[in-house]
Amino acid sequence: MAELLNRDVQRALLERLQASYPAPLSPMAFRDFTDDRTAAVNLCYLAEHRLVDCEVRVFDGIPRVAHPKISAKGIDFLADDGGLGAILGTVTVKLHSDTVRDLLIARVRESDEPDTVKTRLIDQLKATPAVALGQLTERALDAGLQAMPRFAEWLQGQF
Template identity: 35%
Template sequence: MDKFDRPRQRLFLQGLYDAYPEELTNEQLEELLSSFPDEKVTTANLLYLEKHGLIFSGLQEGAVGYHLVNRPAITHKGIDFIRDDGGLGAILNVQTVKFHDSTITALEDIIRVANLPDEKKSGLISKLRELPSDAIKHLTLQLLTKGVLNLPAALPIIEKFLRSV
């Protein structure tokens, strides 16, 4: 039997989630703790979940091992884990990617030198300027991929650039 049994851990987290924001009752705590085969395995799992930031274990280290001095409680990370939706962390931890004006200018320059009618070039540049940043990022990555796939043709350009830097 695996000491770190995922279904038992999930059951324990679910019990804390269901009780939140209240503390577990004595009966609830006993029921959850009894799902583990022995005290050593219980302690190991509570510490494991705590080290991952999913719970406050309520354990305190003493002279002869750990003792439960407070009732375990679920953390915000534990709630997000149980909900399995990324939680507020997914919303609050959004990273912004900024593109320099030079990136957009470089894309415009590529369009300007393309063998296309001026009317079509103007339309493409206009649409490019209206694109949100994630679309520009996607376009830039697509162009980079095409460049890598045609690496033999791109190598002289890369070499020329690296020599000039």
């Protein structure tokens, strides 16, 4: 079965289905560039990845596909920019000012500074407004990244 899976066939199937969107196609619509078994196996594979919606039935070990239709995820897959899925899948990370404040206070406490300096800095951090903490966080992040001469190399090691 694995020898029937083919990226070129999968792309051609998706493009053919996209051209007929939102209407489903008959499996006969793919006969001009692949045989029935190859089309069915690749459509099943695409359906398992939710790029295609279709009904799959197996008769005597041979898969049959009915009413194949490209899904929104399939259209986004074909889009150069990732489509709406890329926009809707954007993740925004927000750090609450109390979280930032707690992280900074922890770093001050871990520092080698004298206790009098630590106490003064902690009191200042506790009195700092959220907007100023945001600006301080941006500057600290920028300074940290500049202090890492091989940032891209380090980042690759994290994933």
